[in-house]
Amino acid sequence: MALKIRLARAGSKKRPYYHVVVADARSPRDGRFIESLGSWNPLLPKDGERVKVDADRVKHWLSHGAQPTDRVLRFLDEAGLAKRDARSNPKKAEPGKKAQERAALLKKAQEDAAAAVAAAAAAPAEAEAATAE
Template sequence: MATKIRLQRHGAKKRPFYQVVIADERSRRDGRFIENVGYYDPTKNPAVLKLNVEKVIAWLDKGAQPTDTVNQILKKEGILEKAAQAA
């Protein structure tokens, strides 16, 4: 089972916020997920990001691949560097 770290959209029209989830790559964007590891709210200024870093690093070690957007967010927060050091 290939897993992805992806954003799951919630909120009203034109007012999105996202849950950061671990999901099977075959599941729909807003469908079934394995674990919720945080949230991201881009509508706030500055954008709000709350992640359980230990869980994200654990899933990266297990082979979960972040999507392009999540990859940019993780790089910006320095989490990918922490995961590389932990490995």
């Protein structure tokens, strides 16, 4: 049986409140669970007590092979109960392929326009030099 430590939503419409629970991975999000380990109230200020977790029970379930979800792993990392690896995606900030193509076309058009302006500025100067001779 694959165990997950995850969030089960409670609260009313537009007023979320979550329970941190241990459940079988196949059970529904808000359905049957094995044990409740704590709670998370996202409506409270971030510097307050938003997350409450029973550390002993979390350690117990982690030792029995329960896998925390990403969000719960963040909470456990803040509490010092589990280690969360920092994610690094250096390509995330790069523009997409089509945006890069558009930028290249725009740059080429600007260079062509600058060359045309330079040629237009040089042409009257050459014409004046030719008439002066």
